[in-house]
Amino acid sequence: MLEFIGHLHPVIVHLPIGILLLGVLMMVYEHYSKVDLHAPISLTFLVGSISAALACIAGWILSNSGEYDALLVQKHQWTGISTAVIGLLVYFLKQYRKLLAVILTLLVFITGHYGGTLTHGENYLFNSNENSNTSQGDTLKKESKIITQAISNGADSLTIETHNVYKEQVAPILKLRCYNCHAALKQKNGLRLDGEMFIKKGGKNGKIFVAGNTFKSPLYTSLVLPIDDEKHMPPKGKHQLSQNEILIIENWIKSGASFEDIIDTISNKELVKNVASQNTIVNKNILANPEKVNSEITETKKKEIENNNSIKSSVKITNLPNPTLISPSIIEDFKQKNIILTNIAEGSNFVMANFVNVVPFNNSSLQALKSINEQLAVLKLTNLPINDDDLKVVADLKNIKKLNVENTLITDDGMAYLKQLPQLEQLNLYGTNISDEGIIQLAYLKNLSVLYLWKTKVTLRGIEAFKKINSRVKIEIGDFKFQKK
């Protein structure tokens, strides 16, 4: 019950503000219009002072919840009490009424301002919506800032990148959307979010996050609960988090909710080049269209999803750095050749090339792939008259993860080219003349995980020999038969 009276404070405070100021206005009016308003003015001040006193009581109860900045509460409390007292004095001391009314007016405004600061946070008065938007833009831009240090060391160069997801991405969101009620000034539910220590400590109801588990982290769940839910944050009516912002929080918790810097080191000249060019592209994108900034984050999310996959998954989003985007002119070029290019996933510039429309096939269309060898991760050459010589071209496509060469003319000799594909994970050889000699060459591919060998000349003995060298690969020989019923 007491708590309830406390919650009435924001309702009651508006009574004295209105009534007392009305009294003052009536005095001004009386002064100029020479009408006798003596009795109604007295009544107004009496009622106003009583409502001020009631507001004080409710306010005092509310402040006991401890959710507010103590110093500020004290200021608000004493100005508030003064307002009530002066209000009464205005009622009783009629001879000093004019002087006291001026003081009273000032007090009402000061008290109101302190109250406003408690509810809406500091600077609320002059902080328009426009400002908050630009600050959001700033944080998004900051997100993409990557501190890149290049250390030249003879032939090798080394790049060090430092990220701090919490500082660069999470904290700005919390500041924008949560600090109003969960920071130094106001600590709703005993919770502060304006610092690592406070976030780790949690609120009255305990911890607010479990690293790696979003579903046990109220910091995340409260964001995604239906807006009408009592526990939804920010409360209905307040400015809500955008999808991107929620995604950032989600990914941060999933990746372990770290407050530390993460340092990535990449050596090897070529990769540095890749990374550098990739960054410029990312930055360009951001300038053109800030909504896409979180592609980096979705990428980590995807990696997570992909890493959990069993053998059945299609190609993993590779650990390699994202290659440069294929230029529109090259896409047009492939279109003319009837080769379809599709990105393997959003945010990734790796592509799949499908030759299903390439009729008739000739080697030159295969040669064209060299221009996208950096981006090509999946290649589908099913049902084409491909021979071993054609595979020579394929051997240069070093980033291939999945290769479909089923129902083609390739033989064991062609495997010498395929074993040069370090990233190869899935290989479909069904319906070819591959034999035991051919597959044994593939056994040393350390990333290979699935091999399709139905309708080939591979024998069980050949598979056994393969498994002795490489037991991780799942081999499908298509020996399934129904038991007749």
Next chain:
Amino acid sequence: MGRKNDFNIYNQEFDALNKKIERRNFLKSTAGGMGAMALGTLLSSSISTKTFEQQILDALPTIAPKAKRVVYLFMSGGPSQFETFDYKPGLIKMQGQGLPDSIRNGQRLTGMSASQALLPIASSFANFKQHGKSNTWVSDLLPYTAQVVDELCIIKSMFTEQINHDPALTFFQTGHQLPGRPSIGSWLSYGLGSENKNLPAFIVLVSKNASRDQPLYARLWGNGFLPSQHQGVQFRSGNDPVLFLNNPEGYDGTDRKEMLDYLGQLNNLQNEVWGDAEVDARMSQYELAFRMQTSVPNVMDTSNESDEVFDLYGPDSREKGTFAANCLLARKLLEKDVRFVQLYHQGWDHHGSLPQGMKQQCKQTDQASAALIMDLKRRGMLDDTLVIWGGEFGRTAYSQGKLEKDNYGRDHHPRCFTMWMAGAGVKPGMTYGQTDDFSYNIVKNPVHVLDFHATLLHIMGINHEQLIYKYQGRRFRLTDVSGKVINDILV
């Protein structure tokens, strides 16, 4: 004032026309025939204005797609869960007793059994055994499916809101019980496009050997308000797989090509002026139809298939138009990278004579469904193909009409039913969800039809909340305003 506006070209109509032209140019300047999203991904760098292009970018897959293709075996009529996958031995000793009110719990009944004085519980006439490493219960009416049960992800806790065939079917295929929305295949065609430029992205096959107890309508594979080239194309058995595709008698192919070229020019002129998406659709359909004159007979020809393949799919598969032959054909279409193949097999609506009906239906579909999975698997296609099997609702625990020892019927039941998925993106050998002892209510992990849609789109790499189409002033999705991805069944 009104006069003045008439002369101002920057009015709403002008704006809309402008947008259409922008959109058309955008689609034209990209890889031909690909869907909105596939296009967007490749072009993301060259786009800077936040217009239609931005909308497409917003609809990009946010997750890596697991499946590139889908084959949906739709068991139209509502197969009984009691005689297939949902084993309820407890019903045997309650045989003939009335369904307890506490179980029915106010469920509305159809007009067909609402007036029955007694709703007598009917136990399943089929026997169940556990199969596979997953020890999954499967009825002996499905001996072949039982052998591939370790590939299946069986959902026993599907539920819908519709209790009659047409609204339930329409709901399942389009996400809404009223006709007019795009079907699943159309959404996928719109979102992902076709990889094979010689075949439609969305192809429909209807079994001719099914007893057609409930009708199917072409609007079930309609494009709704999406551009017309996304509608499903039905392939029929017989000499004319796609109606009106062949040239009329005495009409030469080169003439045809010439005619189409001129027609294309005329359409282009219209398009320059009006920028109507339907003109685009019409042109792309004419062109596709021309290419299909050679590609369709090719893909429909099963004469090169070995005896071993026909044996796998069962004896029916040699006869064109049967469910088994359609399964084999579906595999051939998927091999050609058709995005979405939808099979329909009618005849599952067993209000009476259920034992006899179920035996026949299962016999027609069991082996080929299982064979399709294993055939895709050995070809390395199950990795990126999703197979779906299921109907529009389930059936009641009680008998509609008189309950006899070996003869009974079951009425429509929306509150729970079983379906399965296999292949790309779903956990093999899994059973998800649980019903009560009467298979009347769901007790664990309910999956709404729209949840199924959300999950299906997720597996195809699409966030169901972002694949939208603006029509008549609002944004539409397959999952409308709900649907959640069932993460538990995903690998």
